[in-house]
Amino acid sequence: IRPYLSVEIPVVTVAxxxxxxxxxAVNAFGIEHFDSADVLKxxxxxxxxxxxxxRELQSIKVLDIPMYNRYxxxxxxxxxxxxxxxxxxxxxxxxxxxGNLFFDKNLNVTSVIDWDTLSSAxxxxxxxxxxxKYWR
Numbered sequence: 001i002r003p004y005l006s007v008e009i010p011v012v013t014v015a016x017x018x019x020x021x022x023x024x025a026v027n028a029f030g031i032e033h034f035d036s037a038d039v040l041k042x043x044x045x046x047x048x049x050x051x052x053x054x055r056e057l058q059s060i061k062v063l064d065i066p067m068y069n070r071y072x073x074x075x076x077x078x079x080x081x082x083x084x085x086x087x088x089x090x091x092x093x094x095x096x097x098x099g100n101l102f103f104d105k106n107l108n109v110t111s112v113i114d115w116d117t118l119s120s121a122x123x124x125x126x127x128x129x130x131x132x133k134y135w136r
């Protein structure tokens with residue numbers, strides 16, 4: 001999905017011996033780097049950016065993803081809904097919270113991590129609901 005999104009999705013490798021991710025450094029900061037007053041002052045700006053990312057993700061036509069059958073097989077089974085001719089499924093991050101966003105010094109979202117819960121969803125409001133629920 002990297003070609004479809006305006007934000008960076010860092011390349012992630014999984015160590016075979018350990019259940020952890022190794023992610024190359026990105027030129028950005030986690031939300032904990034910022035003063036909470038600055039975050040609160042910019043929360044409307046952040047929300048607009050996250051909603052743009054969600055729209056971009058949902059604009060991807062699931063059936064147009066190369067080798068989508070293999071892609072579906074690798075997604076979490078608990079959230080899979082197979083496409084049919086009459087349905088329009090959207091992609092959802094399913095873990096879109098502030099801990100999975102990186103920001104530049106002006107609190108612009110520059111990258112999104114933790115895509116292991118990426119799945120298809122019938123409800124386009126899924127990611128928006130998750131972000132609203134977990135935004136602290």
